[in-house]
Amino acid sequence: MSSEARKACAAPCPCAVTVEVRRRWPSLERHTPRGAHVYLEGEAASRVWYLRRGCVVLVRAASDDGREAPHAVRRAGSLLGLEALVRDTYLDSARVTADALLCSVSREAMDEWLQEPMALRAVLAHVLTTGSADVPRACRSEGTAVERVARWLLAEASQGAPTRVTRRVAAGLLGMVPETLSRALARLAEAGAIEVGRSHVVVRDLPRLRELAGG
Amino acid sequence: MSSEARKACAAPCPCAVTVEVRRRWPSLERHTPRGAHVYLEGEAASRVWYLRRGCVVLVRAASDDGREAPHAVRRAGSLLGLEALVRDTYLDSARVTADALLCSVSREAMDEWLQEPMALRAVLAHVLTTGSADVPRACRSEGTAVERVARWLLAEASQGAPTRVTRRVAAGLLGMVPETLSRALARLAEAGAIEVGRSHVVVRDLPRLRELAGG
DNA sequence: CGTCGTCTTGATCTTTCTCAACCTGTGTGG
């Protein structure tokens, strides 16, 4: 992979995968409404999806009490269900949180597509990049709730597109309950770092936010 | 990737990467003693390593207070520092926890090696597999300390080779302090599921352990 | 045999979870 290609992959979007997919995949697109599931945890992993538009959250059953814990957000330009290449069942459920435009191929077609060295490289780069960009480990030893939320907001801000997820999902990503997230946001707001509304969060004072995220 | 190749990749070891590496990489091996670092977080990502023997833990600085949080264990047969393919610096530090036998190649050589479709596939499979096999998210919403420890022990047991890591590292992986891990192990022991010594943990009653991990 | 580092155990304190009530914007049906 050339240094140039590496840079292209690291860029938020359009990344190499997008380019490759655009060029190669049959344009069998499907609109999927908010709330719908793309695939379910434990289901036979038979297809791989490409998310052209919208937003999808990956959730995994927390335990047998039926609750679920979201653990990653996938935005436009992402491949979903890649575990189909190495496993027989999906590891998590993918739920649409913002109306999505998806195209998919069967595992076999994906295998075939990966005969192309360029495609294979693009996918590898994609996996390495998204894997490392995921939400950092969410546990108490990573700091207090306020610090973790501040860090998450910083990561969001640096990504450009604001994540449109509900409080419940955001809290899940951060490993806390919605109430705690709400309180943390309130603290950050009263410190003047952000502005919080029922349905929006805007960063007001970036240095201050960084400061609150720091220690 | 054929169904057969997929199965081979999913197998614990030797996986496709091992086979490929054995065949292709120049056998420039280097012994690295326990405690040494393979690479450091933030360092220029110039090489990729293959861990032939031993055990390595990946740690990431928790915050600016100097503490570090381990977030994954890599055993024999793993590739280390793959972020070199998509980034300019390493995302975490790799520290040897059991005397290791490593061989490494420069980023450029790795790029070149990846010209081989087989190699590329093996690496993709490897990344997808290890990525999904990592320790599950460690946060309170994933259950109590006892449950998380029980789950971790089950995962360990199913992997065959017992992880030889210190309590400190194990606790870090699970997102708790060593004291909490110690107490959780004591609880599991008094429930008869395991036997705990200063330097060993043996599963005694698998069904009981599963039960304690469950809800 | 003594020292050091790791592990364990106990007491206390902080944080977050839980449960409950209340608020607010949205959508529905009369």
Place this chain on the structure above:
DNA sequence: CCACACAGGTTGAGAAAGATCAAGACGACG
């Protein structure tokens, strides 16, 4: 067009889990 139900969000008080601090025990190693 308005009343109403409803889901998602906020806020408060109490409980529980884990972190912290401190002391002691065990094992490795010189």
